[in-house]
Amino acid sequence: MTTTVSGGTPDSLPLDVAAVRADFPILSRTVRDGKPLVYLDSGATSQRPVQVLDAERRFLETANAAVHRGAHQLAEEATDAYEDARARIAEFVGVVPGELVFTKNATEGINLVAYAMSNAVTAGPEMERFTVGPGDEVVITEMEHHANLVPWQQLCQRTGATLRWFGVTDEGRLDLSNIDELITERTKLVAFTHQSNVLGTINPVRTLVERARQVGALTLLDACQSVPHSPVDFAALGVDFAVFSGHKMLAPSGIGVLYGRRKLLEAMPPFLTGGSMIEMVRMEGSTFAPPPQRFEAGVPMTSQAVGLGAAVEYLSVVGMDRVAAHEHALTERALAELTAVPGVRVIGPTDMESRGGAVSFVIDGVHPHDASQVLDSLGVAVRVGHHCAWPLHRRLGVPATVRASFYLYNELSEVDALVAGVREAQRFFGADRP
Amino acid sequence: MTTTVSGGTPDSLPLDVAAVRADFPILSRTVRDGKPLVYLDSGATSQRPVQVLDAERRFLETANAAVHRGAHQLAEEATDAYEDARARIAEFVGVVPGELVFTKNATEGINLVAYAMSNAVTAGPEMERFTVGPGDEVVITEMEHHANLVPWQQLCQRTGATLRWFGVTDEGRLDLSNIDELITERTKLVAFTHQSNVLGTINPVRTLVERARQVGALTLLDACQSVPHSPVDFAALGVDFAVFSGHKMLAPSGIGVLYGRRKLLEAMPPFLTGGSMIEMVRMEGSTFAPPPQRFEAGVPMTSQAVGLGAAVEYLSVVGMDRVAAHEHALTERALAELTAVPGVRVIGPTDMESRGGAVSFVIDGVHPHDASQVLDSLGVAVRVGHHCAWPLHRRLGVPATVRASFYLYNELSEVDALVAGVREAQRFFGADRP
Amino acid sequence: MNLESMYQEIILDHYKNPHGRGLREPYDGESFQVNPTCGDEVTLRVKVADGKVSDVSYEGQGCSISQAATSVLTDLVTGHTVEESLTTMDAFVELMQGRGKVEPDEDVLEDGVAFAGVAKYPARVKCALLGWMAFKDALAQTPHGERAANTVIE
Amino acid sequence: MNLESMYQEIILDHYKNPHGRGLREPYDGESFQVNPTCGDEVTLRVKVADGKVSDVSYEGQGCSISQAATSVLTDLVTGHTVEESLTTMDAFVELMQGRGKVEPDEDVLEDGVAFAGVAKYPARVKCALLGWMAFKDALAQTPHGERAANTVIE
Ligand SMILES: Cc1ncc(COP(=O)(O)O)c(C=O)c1O
Ligand SMILES: Cc1ncc(COP(=O)(O)O)c(C=O)c1O
Ligand code: FES
């Protein structure tokens, strides 16, 4: 930031948005014939502040080298920068550096665990605790992003295990009424999202973790939509694994994070194999390095890790509490204004109880994609479609929704622009007259 | 480049190195108390020109958004930039865009093929051509980088197939004498490196591809060390799959490329699964998008692809023929000078026949790591160790080597600095007196 | 951006009053297509008689562009020979994939020329082609379908 | 960079004239360690008698730092109690992982203080610790090995 964050600004938001916005070059561009950009699509990917852009560039202009592989000064500096970033990011989510694996995105992190589990079958007797097969069950939820759904379908297809899932209530909450029938002695793993990327719903992590522990099942938390937006401590939550993506939290694309409890990572077979993850290689067979190296095959995303480290620092300076409070205020306003528009139906919780800043809705008589086209023509960037949560949309009886999602750089006036755009879409398609 | 490349400069190199060097900010830094940096480790990772850094930053400051997912202007521009990069890179290696999959590095590309092959078993009858099992064989070589070795060991471990390999001659060439016994009707896939990252040896792709075709085996080319350094046309080479990494060719880390013949990619089961690679998702099961999307799960390496596109453009402007000729001149000088130093032994071909610009050597009485420490103290950055080709080192009877590797920004004087450093290492460790 | 450049009056008219909607018997080919990015879908049937497309019937859900394009499709192909309908399809696909740089031929595309503006929005091109994908696929199942089967719409 | 800050005379001396080299019988614990980045290896044996490390013997291949460090190791532990040798190991590990910021205690580390300069080069720290990893591991196999087994060298 160019100025420090103030405790409360005239427009009554918990942080100084103008100062924050000045750090994001892209926010001053215009779209569609000179309209100011109103970027309400941070749930898909966030924008980057100069601090992150500069950190990555500085690294590339001064210290770039292959990490963990060289004995020259550049290689030392690059390795330090990479490992310092790991340490900083680990601290940000309440864990130790050795428990943190860099992946290309959250999707890879989830696939890593799913493949490690099917690899366990042929990886020797000490891997038994990870093996799954016929009779075993993996439990997910109906509100998962495809990233936390298809890999488990595939794991079950590879191994003969069975996939089961929690349903979703009409209000867009997890239906936990049958938790004891779903999570049982047969359950090997429970994978669920911390915060829905469609509904904004925040799930009861503790309840799920407790039940999983009772039956000895592992837990994996999809924290893609929580870590960027609120203070999250994986150790305190007690999950076994968790994933998130850099690009959703001000950092470069091409980097994600898998957290795994140390004892689990130590016991887990590798996934991607190749350079830098080995202990000893012979033509006849190989042994593998301890974690996290075991899970980072090949030349890694070095400058991107540095960028994610800088993003975490940026967010820490602002304060994750403030970020959360800021988004709370934006979401509250959006919910109030949208629910007041006749013909608009919000999908997901309409109160602020256990709810984050993704607001999805449909408009009677206006297809979501047509609505977003009108919004786009006014400079308002939202996302439409099933947001990679197709089963959830099917469950809620809508093929697609319009989603507005907020971040620390959004202003109250942008919420107003959204609502004005929705009304314009209704007018344009004649859906404002009953 | 700030100036165009000249046809022949006073120091008789095929390109204007001074003009090239001016594009690489890091090359003007100093190391170890003011020594100019002599970067001879491009075989591990290359440095980036401002053109690449600027292209990525421009993208992030103006067009960054999630690709293939949004309906707003930013998403359109980002998708265009991403797909334009794919088209440009495809053209660079002589293939069509739909045959090119973005991965995080070459290692992931190889793992992708290896996992697709083991996934084929449970992926339905139409995947049969990819299945491997007991009785089937995968053939590699003893000079492979771990990235093109361990994934095949693991595939064999998962499936019960057998791994076989070509040996290496004392001169560091593939021993093809038993090619007809190694590649047989049992062979499912032949995976080999185009150019050894240790020896510089360029392998006879045509011979191997021809034999593989005779028996109906697939081929995978590890082009990590060829695509950055010489003109390469995958279609002309006739390989089925090929991989390379951006970071070795002036582009960002975190991006690699898998090429696959269209018909093969269309028939191949997915590897990483999640968002953007699906056709239809239900809780009960999913179907998948056509390639290349099928193999690009999650938010991809967007700005990194743009960076790789810019790198390919940079290299094309210089001309890959010129790059190759330039490195040829550097390598020739290095071989001549190093072989003239008593006590120095070059590992790999010492003539320029089918040979690229990696020069590995050992020094009697000086451990490679100690030699590199002396070189580092003089500002010369080389790599030491087994260079992720441990079995090759074992075969050649050396635990480790010193490797100097060149790129278009290296000068003849840097070769001289290397040789002077080697002599200094001998002096320092008393290995100059017999 | 000029919203009207995409949403021509003709498109909005077809959207509000679609032609030929509903699934009818008899038919020679049927196809179900889904747009994976939005989840929209169409089921479309073709009846071929004497080398001519004698009926196209469909149902589905989708945005204004996809609904209007399918409505226009029925107008463009019904009563024409299979060969003519495929030529029309090619012209429409070319227009849509031309990123706004292809000049549409009104003699061939009739109301279809209204989609010229849509071609400038890559994310919407798939909308305009959804019905045509189904048409191609349904036609490929009929005795006259060889050329349809060999046409690729990407 | 001052090359001499890493390669102290003491280190070069131990490298050229290593102490206690060669594998000897009898022994109570043996360990084979390999450095995955360079492929260097050491095999090291310990003999414990009356609670004391009575012999350390080893062979292997490696750089000057690893060879010298193992030579110094034999001097530092032979004839000392197991407990003392582990305390010395802890001090040496702490020195090596201190990135040049730990002040070595010459009373404890003797010739080992010469490695203070190596600690500034992270890529070489593993070299200096290779022999110690083997020592710790070999000791853990002896009846006195419990504390050794519980020590983590990273
Ligand atoms: C020949 C060869 N193959 C594969 C690789 C692996 O590339 P990456 O680490 O970028 O995946 C390398 C470089 O490290 C290489 O030189
Ligand atoms: C809840 C959730 N899970 C997983 C993902 C996948 O993240 P990525 O595409 O970065 O791997 C996303 C975002 O796309 C998400 O919102
Ligand atoms: S948005 Fe689904 S077809 Fe147009």
Ligand code: FES
């Ligand atoms: S370089 Fe191998 S132990 Fe030092």
